[in-house]
Amino acid sequence: MVTMVQRVVIENCAIATVDAADTEYATGYVVIAGNRIESLGAGSAPEGLADVVRRIDASGHLVTPGLVNTHHHFYQWITRGLATDHNLFNWLVALYPTWARIDEPMVRAAAQGSLAMMARGGVTTAMDHHYVFPKGSGDLSGAIIGAARETGVRFTLARGSMDRSEKDGGLPPDFAVETLESALAATEATVREHHDASFDAMTQVAVAPCSPFSVSTELLKQGAELARRLGVRLHTHGSETVEEEQFCKELFGMGPTDYFESTGWLGEDVWMAHCVHMNDSDIAAFARTKTGVAHCPSSNARLAAGIARVPDMLAAGVPVGLGVDGTASNESGELHTELRNALLINRLGAHREAALNARQALRLGTYGGAQVLGRASEIGSLEPGKLADLVLWNLDTLAHASIADPVTALVFGAAAPVTASFVNGRQIVEAGRLLHVDEDAIARSTREEARRLARIAAQA
Numbered sequence: 001m002v003t004m005v006q007r008v009v010i011e012n013c014a015i016a017t018v019d020a021a022d023t024e025y026a027t028g029y030v031v032i033a034g035n036r037i038e039s040l041g042a043g044s045a046p047e048g049l050a051d052v053v054r055r056i057d058a059s060g061h062l063v064t065p066g067l068v069n070t071h072h073h074f075y076q077w078i079t080r081g082l083a084t085d086h087n088l089f090n091w092l093v094a095l096y097p098t099w100a101r102i103d104e105p106m107v108r109a110a111a112q113g114s115l116a117m118m119a120r121g122g123v124t125t126a127m128d129h130h131y132v133f134p135k136g137s138g139d140l141s142g143a144i145i146g147a148a149r150e151t152g153v154r155f156t157l158a159r160g161s162m163d164r165s166e167k168d169g170g171l172p173p174d175f176a177v178e179t180l181e182s183a184l185a186a187t188e189a190t191v192r193e194h195h196d197a198s199f200d201a202m203t204q205v206a207v208a209p210c211s212p213f214s215v216s217t218e219l220l221k222q223g224a225e226l227a228r229r230l231g232v233r234l235h236t237h238g239s240e241t242v243e244e245e246q247f248c249k250e251l252f253g254m255g256p257t258d259y260f261e262s263t264g265w266l267g268e269d270v271w272m273a274h275c276v277h278m279n280d281s282d283i284a285a286f287a288r289t290k291t292g293v294a295h296c297p298s299s300n301a302r303l304a305a306g307i308a309r310v311p312d313m314l315a316a317g318v319p320v321g322l323g324v325d326g327t328a329s330n331e332s333g334e335l336h337t338e339l340r341n342a343l344l345i346n347r348l349g350a351h352r353e354a355a356l357n358a359r360q361a362l363r364l365g366t367y368g369g370a371q372v373l374g375r376a377s378e379i380g381s382l383e384p385g386k387l388a389d390l391v392l393w394n395l396d397t398l399a400h401a402s403i404a405d406p407v408t409a410l411v412f413g414a415a416a417p418v419t420a421s422f423v424n425g426r427q428i429v430e431a432g433r434l435l436h437v438d439e440d441a442i443a444r445s446t447r448e449e450a451r452r453l454a455r456i457a458a459q460a
């Protein structure tokens with residue numbers, strides 16, 4: 001039996017491919033065949049294509065690769081709007097007692113909310129760094145992966161962990177952490193159960209101890225060994241604040257980047273969130289080892305962490321993607337607005353107006369994200385043979401129609417509505433609404449679970 005490869009033809013649109021040459025077409029077409037991009041170019045689609053199941057007239061639209069989110073904490077969806085005027089350490093200490101009460105239904109609802117918000121805004125690959133696993137809280141990793149599958153996005157679960165509590169000089173309370181042994185065993189089990197190494201994988205798993213101030217040196221070292229033995233990537237938080245730098249110097253006698261290097265945590269299979277407080281030699285170490293960075297401009301601003309040196313990282317050859325970060329420190333929960341925020345916030349830094357341009361911002365949110373997740377050969381740019389993860393942004397709107405150039409409109413303008421979004425060749429958004437999950441039901445369940453968590457935390 002011959003299986004028919006179904007084709008979808010998208011026509012009459014502007015296209016930003018984000019390929020190595022930054023190829024763009026003012027008016028062009030994209031042909032999706034099965035789960036791959038078959039062809040794209042200027043002008044009209046080739047004639048005589050077989051098995052075309054749908055033609056989309058995308059006049060007034062810009063087509064880009066789908067956005068790739070490289071740092072997030074889904075569970076925080078149900079603790080938004082708390083500790084709003086705090087720096088990182090004070091914010092963490094304020095929220096840990098509540099976070100330690102989460103259970104499986106709460107985490108499922110929070111994951112559904114986080115994923116729905118991002119997918120509606122053009123994210124086609126999401127990730128969740130989940131590191132709070134209270135005893136008896138159920139199968140949290142399974143709940144998160146299930147929510148990603150329902151939404152239809154491509155997904156990396158960074159299986160986090162914490163084992164350095166207050167009694168060991170760490171930040172989290174004793175009841176919020178796992179032991180070294182149980183964290184490693186549960187992480188290995190999650191990789192074995194859920195990680196898919198294939199080209200078109202929808203689910204991957206990374207090993208992700210939380211941060212230097214919540215994890216033992218031994219968990220970092222053994223976590224890195226575990227990830228390399230299993231052939232998966234490594235993720236953590238690094239160099240986020242001056243307080244973290246101070247903590248590392250006091251406890252380990254060195255700054256965060258040197259500490260990470262001493263524990264096996266620099267390498268092309270590693271990506272790290274934030275990297276705000278990096279000196280020239282730290283950036284050179286990241287560049288030399290090809291360690292990736294998840295830049296989270298809104299969260300860094302919300303927690304007054306500082307401005308990451310993204311232009312210097314890019315100039316040095318460090319792979320950089322964008323991250324929403326958890327929504328307890330970025331209540332909007334969107335990635336498309338981070339394109340704009342990355343550009344604007346970096347222009348407040350040392351490089352001023354030369355810091356980033358619109359094309360570079362779009363690249364951070366697409367190809368850069370694919371690089372740091374280790375998937376640049378599969379996703380992140382529109383090229384024949386790559387997976388069909390792409391977004392049709394409507395720029396024929398009051399907000400955008402008079403902006404001269406489509407990429408400028410997308411990055412500098414108001415958040416553009418998503419007319420359609422495809423992941424692995426399958427449509428997940430139509431006219432701004434999610435096709436496979438019920439947004440209104442998710443809004444209700446997240447509100448209920450947020451109230452239930454607040455009630456339980458208040459009684460504790």
Ligand SMILES: [Zn+2]
Pocket residue numbers: 071072073237273325326
């Ligand atoms: Zn984070």
